[in-house]
Structure formats: structure tokens, C-alpha cells
Amino acid sequence: MFLGRVIGRVWSTVKTPSLSGQRLLVVQPVMPDGAPAGRQLICTDTTGAGAGELIYWCRGRESSFPFLPDEVPTDATIVGIVDEVNLKQPAENG
Amino acid sequence: MFLGRVIGRVWSTVKTPSLSGQRLLVVQPVMPDGAPAGRQLICTDTTGAGAGELIYWCRGRESSFPFLPDEVPTDATIVGIVDEVNLKQPAENG
Amino acid sequence: MFLGRVIGRVWSTVKTPSLSGQRLLVVQPVMPDGAPAGRQLICTDTTGAGAGELIYWCRGRESSFPFLPDEVPTDATIVGIVDEVNLKQPAENG
Amino acid sequence: MFLGRVIGRVWSTVKTPSLSGQRLLVVQPVMPDGAPAGRQLICTDTTGAGAGELIYWCRGRESSFPFLPDEVPTDATIVGIVDEVNLKQPAENG
Amino acid sequence: MFLGRVIGRVWSTVKTPSLSGQRLLVVQPVMPDGAPAGRQLICTDTTGAGAGELIYWCRGRESSFPFLPDEVPTDATIVGIVDEVNLKQPAENG
Numbered sequence: 237m238f239l240g241r242v243i244g245r246v247w248s249t250v251k252t253p254s255l256s257g258q259r260l261l262v263v264q265p266v267m268p269d270g271a272p273a274g275r276q277l278i279c280t281d282t283t284g285a286g287a288g289e290l291i292y293w294c295r296g297r298e299s300s301f302p303f304l305p306d307e308v309p310t311d312a313t314i315v316g317i318v319d320e321v322n323l324k325q326p327a328e329n330g
Numbered sequence: 331m332f333l334g335r336v337i338g339r340v341w342s343t344v345k346t347p348s349l350s351g352q353r354l355l356v357v358q359p360v361m362p363d364g365a366p367a368g369r370q371l372i373c374t375d376t377t378g379a380g381a382g383e384l385i386y387w388c389r390g391r392e393s394s395f396p397f398l399p400d401e402v403p404t405d406a407t408i409v410g411i412v413d414e415v416n417l418k419q420p421a422e423n424g
Numbered sequence: 425m426f427l428g429r430v431i432g433r434v435w436s437t438v439k440t441p442s443l444s445g446q447r448l449l450v451v452q453p454v455m456p457d458g459a460p461a462g463r464q465l466i467c468t469d470t471t472g473a474g475a476g477e478l479i480y481w482c483r484g485r486e487s488s489f490p491f492l493p494d495e496v497p498t499d500a501t502i503v504g505i506v507d508e509v510n511l512k513q514p515a516e517n518g
Numbered sequence: 519m520f521l522g523r524v525i526g527r528v529w530s531t532v533k534t535p536s537l538s539g540q541r542l543l544v545v546q547p548v549m550p551d552g553a554p555a556g557r558q559l560i561c562t563d564t565t566g567a568g569a570g571e572l573i574y575w576c577r578g579r580e581s582s583f584p585f586l587p588d589e590v591p592t593d594a595t596i597v598g599i600v601d602e603v604n605l606k607q608p609a610e611n612g
Numbered sequence: 613m614f615l616g617r618v619i620g621r622v623w624s625t626v627k628t629p630s631l632s633g634q635r636l637l638v639v640q641p642v643m644p645d646g647a648p649a650g651r652q653l654i655c656t657d658t659t660g661a662g663a664g665e666l667i668y669w670c671r672g673r674e675s676s677f678p679f680l681p682d683e684v685p686t687d688a689t690i691v692g693i694v695d696e697v698n699l700k701q702p703a704e705n706g
Contacts, residue, residue, distance in 0.1 A: 237542070237560040237593060239528075244362060244417035246333075246386065251410030252376040252396045260331070260386070260410075262362055262417065268526060268544055268558055276362055278331040278386050282534040287418040292528065292542070292560050294591045297391045297485070297579045297673070301591040302534045309388045309395040309409050311331060315591050316533030316542075323526035323544065324569040338456060338511035340427075340480065345504030346470040346490045354425070354480070354504075356456055356511065370456055372425040372480050381512040391485045391579070391673070403482045403489040403503050405425060432644060432699035434615075434668065439692030440658040440678045448613070448668070448692075450644055450699065464644055466613040466668050475700040485579070485673045497670045497677040497691050499613060519636070519654040519687060521622075550620060550638055550652055564628040574622065574636070574654050576685045579673045583685040584628045597685050598627030598636075605620035605638065606663040 237292040239318065240265045242285050246278055254308050261285065261314065263293060268321045280310040283317050290318040331386040333412065334359045336379050340372055348402050355379065355408065357387060362415045374404040377411050384412040425480040427506065428453045430473050434466055442496050449473065449502065451481060456509045468498040471505050478506040519574040521600065522547045524567050528560055536590050543567065543596065545575060550603045562592040565599050572600040613668040615694065616641045618661050622654055630684050637661065637690065639669060644697045656686040659693050666694040 244262035248255075258280045265274040270290075282302045285291050291314045293299070299313035338356035342349075352374045359368040364384075376396045379385050385408045387393070393407035432450035436443075446468045453462040458478075470490045473479050479502045481487070487501035526544035530537075540562045547556040552572075564584045567573050573596045575581070581595035620638035624631075634656045641650040646666075658678045661667045667690045669675070675689035 238557070239560065244415060246415050247413045248386070248410040249413055250377050252407075254396065255409055262415065273557055275332070275367055278333065283532050292530070294593050296593045298582050298589075298591045298593050300392050300395070301582075301589045302536065304589065307392075307395045307398065309392045309407065311388045311390045311392050313534075313591065315537055316530040319529045319531055321526060321528050321544065338509060340509050341507045342480070342504040343507055344471050346501075348490065349503055356509065369426070369453075369461055372427065394486050394489075401486075401489045401492060403486045403501065405482045405484045405486050432697060434697050435695045436668070436692040437695055438659050440689075442678065443691055450697065463614070463649055466615065488674050488677075495674075495677045495680060497674045497689065499670045499672045499674050520651070521654065555651055565626050574624070576687045578687045580676050580683075580685045580687050583676075583683045584630065586683065595628075595685065597631055598624040601623045601625055603620060603622050603638065 237294050237315065238265050239268060239290065239292050242287050242289050242291060244287065252309055254306060258308065263291070268323055277312055279312040279314050280308065281314040283314050285314050285317055292316050292318060331388050331409065332359050333362060333384065333386050336381050336383050336385060338381065346403055348400060352402065357385070362417055371406055373406045373408050374402065375408040377408050379408050379411055386410050386412060425482050425503065426453050427456060427478065427480050430475050430477050430479060432475065440497055442494060446496065451479070456511055465500055467500045467502050468496065469502040471502050473502050473505055480504050480506060519576050519597065520547050521550060521572065521574050524569050524571050524573060526569065534591055536588060540590065545573070550605055559594055561594040561596050562590065563596040565596050567596050567599055574598050574600060613670050613691065614641050615644060615666065615668050618663050618665050618667060620663065628685055630682060634684065644699055653688055655688040655690050656684065657690040659690050661690050661693055668692050668694060
């Protein structure tokens with residue numbers, strides 16, 4: 237998964253029926269230190285995240301798992317809201 | 331999903347049978363502000379989108395879901411037409 | 425899917441049995457205007473495409489659909505030969 | 519799979535239920551020589567890896583296999599801890 | 613699929629059980645002309661390839677097909693050893 241920040245929302249009337257009722261959020265990928273990193277994308281959401289929140293999203297086939305047995309045609313879904321990121325100094329192996 | 335603009339169409343007679351009857355649209359990925367972003371691609375379509383329309387597409391395995399039970403060999407499908415993109419200022423977490 | 429041009433072929437004796445009998449073509453990704461774009465790759469083929477032909481290929485899990493019920497371990501398959509690409513000027517939304 | 523080093527952890531209370539009980543580790547991709555290479559990501563874990571350890575992770579649909587029959591919505595999972603990487607001089611084919 | 617050269621091996625004791633008995637090879641992606649191209653990765657193997665050999669690998673969900681009915685959590689598998697790559701001059705379409 238990757239970290240991201242919710243920065244907006246997409247409104248859409250004409251869409252494939254299996255996307256009905258899904259919120260579509262605009263996400264800016266960020267690094268653990270909060271710096272933007274990469275191309276903004278559109279995510280479905282399982283968390284109720286709002287604008288400005290730090291989240292992590294899952295991409296690919298697995299991003300549709302939370303909606304099973306519905307086969308939602310999404311390739312990116314917000315699966316959690318971040319409380320805190322702890323970065324540690326790399327230690328020795330083992 | 332990613333935002334994109336429909337900029338053309340591909341015509342093809344010789345193709346794998348499961349693609350028969352699918353419109354193949356040329357899509358230019360764009361950022362939420364409308365700026366082009368990345369390599370143009372070929373999408374199947376579930377929305378009836380036409381040239382110039384702002385759409386979002388789904389890639390990967392999920393892009394074939396709208397065609398189930400047909401197993402259409404596509405890796406990118408237009409799943410919605412955009413009415414409006416709202417970008418908000420990032421707020422505080424929570 | 426992406427556009428590409430067939431530029432060669434790979435010969436291989438030792439391979440996983442489920443690839444037996446598959447032609448392996450070298451493809452150069454191209455833009456709709458024909459310019460090369462990105463890393464050359466190896467594709468299986470469902471179309472009988474030959475060297476120099478403009479094709480489009482599907483990647484990922486879906487690229488193995490045309491071979492079902494065989495589970496061919498391919499991640500890129502040529503699924504059509506291009507007759508013509510029409511690029512239009514972007515029009516207004518709707 | 520790719521090599522990486524565990525550099526931190528993400529804490530998250532609000533998440534999709536199928537992620538409950540999963541440790542979420544921050545991983546820095548590295549090259550075989552240990553140099554950082556690419557964007558940090560969030561991985562689930564099957565190995566009990568700790569901060570500083572050299573690991574390899576699997577991405578995509580397969581990254582959820584270790585959790586079957588649970589359908590965990592993850593796209594990156596640590597599947598092993600590295601004891602040693604042996605790099606050899608390329609020899610002749612065959 | 614992509615071409616690559618086997619340049620090493622990863623040894624690992626602690627790993628997800630479904631990877632037991634799998635050789636893990638370090639692969640340098642290469643272009644058809646042999647030039648290195650992109651980030652080194654770790655592949656499972658179905659061919660018995662050794663250091664220095666020119667191979668092609670399959671990525672994604674399909675890379676686990678050769679191991680079915682085992683659900684091996686791999687996202688990159690060597691599926692063939694290259695005898696020869698023939699590059700041709702692009703000809704006219706058709």
C-alpha cells in the first residue's frame with residue numbers, strides 16, 4: 237500500500253452501474269515524511285476519509301476485495317486512515 | 331482510477347474474438363487540473379464517452395469486471411464520465 | 425491496452441510447459457503518432473501478427489484470457505492488429 | 519519480488535475490517551548492493567520482520583495469498599527475510 | 613514478459629511456508645540488444661536457469677500459474693531460457 241492525502245472528490249453521473257453509490261476521492265500520494273510523491277489518482281473508499289486526511293490505499297485486484305461479493309471495477313481503494321507513522325533508524329540485520 | 335481525456339479511436343479488424351464489438355478509445359491521462367500526464371493508452375468503454383470528454387478509467391484485472399460473465403481481455407476500461415472535480419485545501423488530520 | 429510495433433521474435437527451447445507452442449514476439453511500444461515510447465517487451469500473440477505490424481497488446485492477468493481454459497503464464501499478449509488510429513481535437517465536455 | 523529494508527511502522531485505528539490484526543510496515547526498496555531504490559511503501563508481513571531487517575516483498579494479487587482463505591486487501595506483503603545475497607559475474611549462456 | 617540476465621541468488625531461511633523449496637534468483641532486466649534496463653528484481657524459477665543465462669520472466673498473477681495448484685506468493689517467475697533473439701527491420705503494415 238502507499239500513503240496519500242485526500243485532496244478532493246470527483247462527481248460523476250454517467251458510470252458503470254457497479255460503481256453506483258461509491259465515493260470517488262482524489263488522492264495525492266505522499267512519502268512517510270509527508271512530501272508529495274507521484275501522480276494524483278482517484279480512489280474508492282472504505283473508511284469515510286475526508287479532505288486533508290492521511291490515508292493508505294491498496295491498488296490492483298485486491299482493492300476490490302472490501303466490496304465483495306460485489307465486483308466493483310476499482311483499481312485503488314482507501315483501506316485505512318493513518319494515526320501515526322513511526323520511522324526508525326535502520327538497525328543491524330537479525 | 332485515473333482521469334483522462336478521450337482523444338481518438340482505434341479501428342481494428344483482426345483481433346481476439348472476445349474483443350468483438352468493443353469500442354477502443356485513445357485516452358490521454360490528465361491531472362485533476364487538466365494537464366496531460368503520462369503515456370496515451372487504449373481503453374475499452376462502458377460509458378459511451380466521445381472525443382474530448384473527461385473520463386476516469388480503471389486498469390488491471392478489474393477493468394474486465396463490467397463485461398462479466400464475458401472474459402474480455404482488456405487492461406483499461408473507461409468506467410465513468412466526470413461531471414466535476416472538486417479540489418480542496420488539505421485540512422488537519424481527523 | 426497500448427500500441428506497439430512487432431520488431432522481432434524470441435526463440436526458446438527450455439520453457440515452462442504451458443508456454444509450448446506460443447510464438448513470442450518482441451514489441452516496441454509506440455505512441456498513436458508512431459513514435460517509440462518505453463521499454464521493449466516480449467508478447468504472446470493471438471492474431472498472427474508479423475514483423476513491422478502495428479498492434480495493441482493487453483497486459484496483466486487479462487492477457488491470459490484468450491488462452492483459457494489453458495493457464496498460460498504470460499503477462500502481455502497481442503490482442504489486435506491496428507487498421508487505423510483516428511486522433512481528434514479535444515471537444516468540449518458532454 | 520523486490521528487496522527492501524524495514525524502516526518503520528504505520529499505526530491505524532480506522533481501517534477496512536479485513537486488515538484487522540495486520541502489522542503495517544514501512545519498507546524502503548533497496549538494490550542487491552543495499553542502495554535505496556524507489557518509493558517507500560507500506561507492506562503487510564508474514565515473517566515477523568523488524569526495523570532494519572533486509573527483506574523481500576511480493577506485490578499484487580499474489581501478496582494476499584499467504585492470508586488465504588482470508589481475502590486481505592493488501593498489494594504488498596513481506597514474504598521472506600534475507601540471509602544473504604550472492605551476486606555472480608555473468609557467465610556465458612548455457 | 614521481459615528479457616533479463618540471472619546475476620545472483622538470494623538465500624532466505626525465514627519465509628512464508630508456500631515459498632519453501634523455491635530458488636530465488638536475482639535478475640537484471642536487459643533490452644533485446646543485451647543492455648541493462650531497469651531495476652534488479654528477485655524471481656522464482658521454473659527452468660533451472662543459472663548465473664549468466666539470458667532468460668525471460670513473467671510478472672504479476674500469472675507468474676504463479678506454473679506452480680498451480682500451489683498458490684505460491686510470487687510476482688515474478690522465470691518461464692523460459694532464451695536461445696536467440698531475432699530483431700527485424702520494421703516492414704510495412706500488413
